[in-house]
Amino acid sequence: MASSVPASDVSDIKRTSNKNTLVAACTAHAAHDGLSDLVYVFLPVWQEMFSLSYVWLSVLRSAYALTLASLQIPAATLSKKFRPAHLLVVSTVVTALGWFLAGLAGSAVALGGALVIAGIGASVQHPIASAMVARAYGGAAKRPLGLYNFAGDVGKSILPASAAALLTYGTYHNVLMMYAGVGLLAAALVWSLLRNVVAGGEAPVSRTPVRADSPAAGYPRAFQALLATAVLDSAVRMGFLTFLPFIIKAHGGSLAQTGLGLTLVFIGGAIGKFCCGWIADVLGSARTILLTELLTAALIAVVLFSPLTLAMLALPLLGVVLNGTSSVLYGAVNDVVDPATLEKSYSVFYTGTIGAGALAPVLYGYAGDHLGVAAAVLIIAGTAAVSFVPVTIVNLVNPRVFDQ
Template structure:
């Protein structure tokens, strides 16, 4: 039987590949139209799913996940930059909706897989999802093939190092990135251990699936709504609120009886995933349009890389101490993850332009 560390390594095969290729994928954006990259990468991801369905062991499954990660590495920076350019300074909410759409998929996949597994084998179900990936590639092509905006032309994206506040305050982007790394470590670490928490409380396999679905549904709502929260109270306050709530709710899920913990999971999902929308939206505040692909690729490299490595580190704690100790460390990470932003804003209140945004709303 695989230990927590090796389970985490297998789970991280996709994410590690995704993180490693974010920046190289940005280089492709200087030569090809975004729509071509999105279609091609989606087809490669579908190929990874197909290979996963044919895999006969853990090693082959890991290799299939790497192939899927190669395809997925293109989608984050390219699509995020397209959304940001399309909406300019008003990109926070659209980016939140974009992230929300991704979480809708994460919510539907385990639920639909649970239904499909009652009619077929694991291999057949995974191949069905490979077919869905191919259909998605065709849909992207049909909807975007005739789009002709500045974001579609490589010449407009040559300058990939222009950070709006980075020219004056490069700390702004670094603070956002560091906070996002901690936030991603908390999110992926908790999701890795949630099935074991539910099992330790006497939950069944079905309850584990329900629990994960509840978190994903809450996460989708959080990504959709937290952009509005950031507009209302400011990004720094939104980060503090969501991270503190995350730490407290993780403790509730860990220590409370099973049903109480299950009831807390949707709310935990809201704050667990909601912070990421605030952080991604903050990138558009500190980066000029020509540098968006590069900025998002660096940002996603940090967050995805942290999400891939953190479960392995937490898994080491779980193997050598206990699940409770590992999850307690995750909660502690959440409890301190807002400190970089808080300290930065304390030292320079206008670092993220929040006073300017509030005055704009008052006008």
């Protein structure tokens, strides 16, 4: 029987569904990333409360970060058994519960346990929300995924900054309870947006094999190339941020100028995540990745060798390409994998990038200890200059694979 719903109404319903999916994913990303970065604000408070050494503070940070990184793939497997919308809501509630328990913790061990619970909740968001947006928008997902990534930076900017301000007026416990409430409000908003969404949030029931001439035919080599580039890109980003304060100091910069420099990079990074998805739609993913990585390498060299004033002026531009590449890489995943495997693919992708971001400062730090800061930063720039190679090779073999 033919459908009695006019085609225009079906189109409107689909657009509304996609919009709700994107807003819900952005809300979850902002909340989870913002709550994750609260750890940095509370580390000095915890040190004073529990008389902790820097080693113990590192353990607390790792309790959250390593849980978040290690459970990406297991979290993605849950999408085969439960609705993605339900997983996203429940995981956000679990994260809020973790922060609530952190506010009640009377010892460092109890606090660590609470942060593990928060990390368990946070591990679900990246693969599930990314896949929901990618599935909702299909081949036009680069811009929405850029907005999704931008939302995470917004959360990282607003929540920790507001927490630092609130700690000057309220008690530590009350502030933590308030941010647990923020997590619950985010979960409620996500649920209100997704409860009637199906097309944007659910994996397709059909498991029809991918056509040989489709973009996903490049999987797994195309996906592996994206992952390799993303791992190197994440290593460059975290490595450079680790050394940036020392570069500014070597240029004669003050502590205030160091803070300003980091802020300029982060502002540029937020703009880059917002804009680079649009650039990829014009130039194509492979060309955009090539351009942004080469610009990253060049601008790192400019910051390293230029006088302080010129280096500071270059930092926002560096932030754009340093962070913006990730939006293009995440968007390109949707071009090269079977839609039925999106959650798994994104979980592997995030595991690789988060893990690289955690290990890179250690490896580059070893180079800095033995070769000096300038040499270590040049190695970072060199890493950026070759990071596009895997994607470029695959694109040369099959120019259609990344840009359908």
